[in-house]
Amino acid sequence: MKKLLLLLFALSACKTRVSSVNQPFPAFDTEAHRGGRGLMPENTIPAMLNAIDLGVTTLEMDIHITGDGKVIISHDDYVNPLFSLTADGKEIPKSEAANYAFYKMNFADIAKFDVGSRFYDKFPQQKKMKVSMPLLSDLVEQVQAYIHKTGKKQPFYNIETKSSEKEDNINNPVPDRFVKLLMDVVEEKKIAPWVVVQSFDKRTLQVLRKKYPHMRASYLVENNKKTFAENIAELGFIPFVYSPAYKLVTAEMVKEAHAKGIKVVPWTVNTTEEIDALKALGVDGIISDYPNLL
Numbered sequence: 001m002k003k004l005l006l007l008l009f010a011l012s013a014c015k016t017r018v019s020s021v022n023q024p025f026p027a028f029d030t031e032a033h034r035g036g037r038g039l040m041p042e043n044t045i046p047a048m049l050n051a052i053d054l055g056v057t058t059l060e061m062d063i064h065i066t067g068d069g070k071v072i073i074s075h076d077d078y079v080n081p082l083f084s085l086t087a088d089g090k091e092i093p094k095s096e097a098a099n100y101a102f103y104k105m106n107f108a109d110i111a112k113f114d115v116g117s118r119f120y121d122k123f124p125q126q127k128k129m130k131v132s133m134p135l136l137s138d139l140v141e142q143v144q145a146y147i148h149k150t151g152k153k154q155p156f157y158n159i160e161t162k163s164s165e166k167e168d169n170i171n172n173p174v175p176d177r178f179v180k181l182l183m184d185v186v187e188e189k190k191i192a193p194w195v196v197v198q199s200f201d202k203r204t205l206q207v208l209r210k211k212y213p214h215m216r217a218s219y220l221v222e223n224n225k226k227t228f229a230e231n232i233a234e235l236g237f238i239p240f241v242y243s244p245a246y247k248l249v250t251a252e253m254v255k256e257a258h259a260k261g262i263k264v265v266p267w268t269v270n271t272t273e274e275i276d277a278l279k280a281l282g283v284d285g286i287i288s289d290y291p292n293l294l
Helices: 002-019 045-054 094-100 136-150 175-188 202-211 228-235 251-259 272-280
Strands: 029-032 058-065 071-073 156-161 195-199 216-221 241-244 285-288
Touching: 029 045, 045 058, 045 136, 058 136, 058 175, 071 136, 071 175, 136 175, 156 175, 175 195, 175 202, 195 202, 195 241, 202 216, 202 228, 216 228, 228 241, 228 251, 272 285
Parallel strands: 029 058, 029 285, 058 156, 156 195, 195 216, 216 241
Antiparallel strands: 058 071
């Protein structure tokens, strides 16, 4: 009996170790930008489920922190008047957008806004529906339940911390708190093996590296006029992914990144011609508003 108990304990420990290990990343990573906002309301649960149906390998999303410390899915610092309506279906004047900053609101109030019914001329193909901004925890629960029910393949989660130093304690918490709030959800939902944390804000990635060294990091780069080598040196460590604006990608950049064991996954690529051109340069994935093209 004692030997049996020891064997069961050993098997349990083995399972625990396996579940905490990063899962193999896709040979070529296809990412639905904000869930695929060219087709569905951005950063919503229906968008993510639709992207899974289209066969993407990764769900890309943005997070903010609310006034009551909740992790929500949204790209902007505030309720965006371009595609949002109030609970009673009214438009939000652009001049009043600053009044709806997430860091100054509780999630219960944020959840009342409709971010899927209003026509958004930037993405005319987008399917319209009444839908709210979700918590990261709720999104993960819905995704995991969906793939369990349908037998779809487990997607990766590429989660961007939306923060900057100038907005500390104004529109975002300081990096240590931001990363902890995110990781509390990741660990509670047991999705760490399938998570990549990305950011333009190198501080959050540096905190992640220091406190959660097992987590994969992706350094987002816009046109900051620095070379690949300069950006990596500024970051201070070798990230799992280097994610530049797609027009910055060159064959030499890809070669440099691969020499350091870094994957290159550019954003945001929305035509078949651009996707094919980037594949020819040897990139490791594509982030697109139109996951049906990937």
